[in-house]
Amino acid sequence: MKVDILYFAWVRERVGLSQESYQTSAATVADLIAELVTRDEGYAAAFADLSAICVAVDQELSDFAAPLADCREVAFFPPMTGG
Amino acid sequence: MSARVQEAAFDAAAEAAAFQSAVTQSGAVVSFTGLVRDDTGSLDYMFIEHYPGMTLYALEKFADQATVKFGLEKVLVIHRYGRLQPGEAIMMVVTAARHRKDAFAGADYLMDYLKSRAPFWKKEVSQGSATWVAAKDQDEAALAEWSLNSAAKES
Numbered sequence: 001m002k003v004d005i006l007y008f009a010w011v012r013e014r015v016g017l018s019q020e021s022y023q024t025s026a027a028t029v030a031d032l033i034a035e036l037v038t039r040d041e042g043y044a045a046a047f048a049d050l051s052a053i054c055v056a057v058d059q060e061l062s063d064f065a066a067p068l069a070d071c072r073e074v075a076f077f078p079p080m081t082g083g
Numbered sequence: 084m085s086a087r088v089q090e091a092a093f094d095a096a097a098e099a100a101a102f103q104s105a106v107t108q109s110g111a112v113v114s115f116t117g118l119v120r121d122d123t124g125s126l127d128y129m130f131i132e133h134y135p136g137m138t139l140y141a142l143e144k145f146a147d148q149a150t151v152k153f154g155l156e157k158v159l160v161i162h163r164y165g166r167l168q169p170g171e172a173i174m175m176v177v178t179a180a181r182h183r184k185d186a187f188a189g190a191d192y193l194m195d196y197l198k199s200r201a202p203f204w205k206k207e208v209s210q211g212s213a214t215w216v217a218a219k220d221q222d223e224a225a226l227a228e229w230s231l232n233s234a235a236k237e238s
Contacts (some may be wrong), residue, residue, distance in 0.1 A: 009132055081215075083174060
């Protein structure tokens with residue numbers, strides 16, 4: 001399946017992209033991360049500390065165990081700092 | 084509409100006045116405005132990134148939750164993104180309720196959710212070097228407090 005992956009803040013800076021369309025058979029968010037980190041050093045650096053990474057699946061805050069079946073958009077970012 | 088996400092500056096006093104004039108059943112209006120703080124005196128500007136597809140939806144969801152939880156008559160949330168100078172208003176929350184405690188609690192609840200669950204990321208640029216603002220443990224603790232309170236009430 002093809003998913004849009006979005007990156008924000010320092011995750012975006014480390015990956016070097018704000019958005020990409022990505023072909024994957026990953027079943028969960030964790031599986032997707034495991035694929036991404038093998039792509040290059042930027043991805044590996046972005047996902048080096050998973051305790052500092054948040055994920056939204058189809059624009060809802062989610063977690064690494066979340067399934068990706070039928071999902072269109074996955075976003076990775078650091079803990080939010082609004083307000 | 085109870086929430087707005089915008090790059091442009093807003094007039095907090097005018098927003099609060101317009102909000103208040105539209106209130107019909109409340110005895111209390113609470114307004115909070117958050118400003119860009121410059122702790123070191125060396126901040127050139129703050130840059131706020133956000134997740135355009137998700138931000139407004141998240142703010143409206145929090146506004147709805149606060150409305151139900153505290154019986155608010157009316158809520159307004161405004162949050163800016165982009166480049167902001169020290170002293171500029173970043174965001175504002177206004178709540179209206181029959182009584183003062185619910186209006187304050189509703190505003191406080193919204194602030195806690197905006198801090199840690201709304202998809203914004205602040206970057207501070209000082210003397211040419213940029214630093215992403217780190218999330219604070221105390222902000223997560225404040226959120227946990229709200230769920231503890233409602234769990235206690237329900238039991």
